[in-house]
Amino acid sequence: MSDLTDEELERLADVVRLQPTKNSELGDRWGMDSGSDVHGYLENHLQDYYYRDDDSLIRATSEAAELTGAEPGVVDDENDPNAVPERITVPELHAQVYRVLADHDERSESVVSVLNKLREEFGVDPEAGDVRRALQSLRRKNVVEVVYRTVPTFKLAVPREDVAVAVGDEA
Incomplete structure (x- = not known):
């Protein structure tokens, strides 16, 4: 697995979704003033996960798409990056997490709590990191929200039935 921070993963997901893209487009999205700032960020933080095509447009590697779970070239709502998708395709573990996680109107829960529910409900024993x-x-798909208490806790961002979850190869 990568050692990317949450911010780096979010920005990498932008590269995946917006590709092929330009420094200026990423700069607008990331609140950066210049193409040089974007180029510097890409080189210093995401160097292994992007490349420039023959037209010098920025593209994500296939590994970037796997890491972020973002769909290449697809932005649900460019005007609202916080829009909730109607359908997501995720690996089986992610779908199981979605099924057992506290609903949007319930108290959020810790990673360990979700892990215990997965063990009980599905008989699986993933690593806590997974x-x-x-x-x-x-969370990056806008279907889970983080609530910061003593430790970060999680719950669905919307009613469970509002999002169709399909099991697929995306992460």
Whole structure:
């Protein structure tokens, strides 16, 4: 797994969704003043996950798409990056996490709580880090929210029935 921070993963997901893209487009999205700032960020933080095509447009590697779970070239609502998708395609563990996670109107829960529910409900025993990554991936898809208490806790951002979850290869 990568050692990217949450911010780096979010920005990498932007590269995946917006590709092929330009420095200026990413700069607008990331609140950066110049193409040089974007180029510097890409080189210093995401160097292994992007490249420039023959037209010098920025594209994400296939590994970037796998890491972020973002769909290449697809932005649900460019005007609202916080829009909730109607349908997501995720790996099986992510779908299981979505099914057991506290609903939007319930008290949020810790990674360990979700892990215990997965064990009880599905008889699986993933690593806590895999559960955390699944929750963060679902958060980046705007279907899970983080509530900061003593430790970060999670719950669905919308009613469970508002999002169709399909099992697929995306992360």
